[in-house]
Amino acid sequence: MDRADFVQRFGGVFEHSPFIAERAYDAGMIAEPLTALDVHDAMAMMFRTSSQEERLGVLRAHPDLAGKLAIAGELTEDSKREQAGAGLDRLSADEHARFTELNTNYVEKFGFPFIIAVKGLSRDDILAAFETRISNSREQEFDTACQQVEKIARLRLESLLPETH
Incomplete structure (x- = not known):
């Protein structure tokens, strides 16, 4: 697979951050046959060795959960599928108001949206994590958000590159 095809796929x-895939490819870390684990390891390494400002950009590229982009139908297909899988596309008015309040408070405190790998989680699980994590320090939450970004990337890669046995 050439660089253009790899970056396209x-x-x-890593949400709206093709530079991660470009760097992994350019570093010679991508080899056939592609597996989710190998591609994730390479891309996660590039993410971790990016500058703090670049990682912050990746965090900021993520949409708010059940936020404006979801309402306007402007999420990426991956984000739309992930949020729908957790029921975030079917919130009651009260639940939506709570998510909006938490999103606003979180972004004001940390400077990036709340990020959590929602696969396998319910709305209640996500709200509980939101309410717990909002009391973290900025450093703790930056680290947690970066870990969640890597987990989201791994889950996305697993759907793109299902392991064959």
């Missing part, structure tokens, strides 16, 4: 694994 995997550039969105």
Whole structure:
């Protein structure tokens, strides 16, 4: 697979941040046969060795959960599928108001949206994590958000590159 094809296929694994895929490819870390684990390891390494400002940009590229982009139908296909899987596309008015309040408070405190790998979680699980994590320090939450970004990327890669046995 050449660089252009690789970036086209995997550039969105880290939300709106194709530079991660470009760097992994350019570093010679991508080899056939592609597996979710190998591609994730390479891309996660590039994410971790990015500058703090670049990682912050990746965090800021993520949409708010059940936020404006979701309402306007402007989420990426991955984000739309992930949020719908957790029921975030079917919130009551009260639940939506709570998510909006938490999103606003979180972004004001940390400077980036709340990020959590929602696969396998319910709305209640996500709200509980939101309410717990909002009391973290900025450093703790930056680290947690980066870990969640890597987990989201791994889950996306697993759907793109199902392991064959």
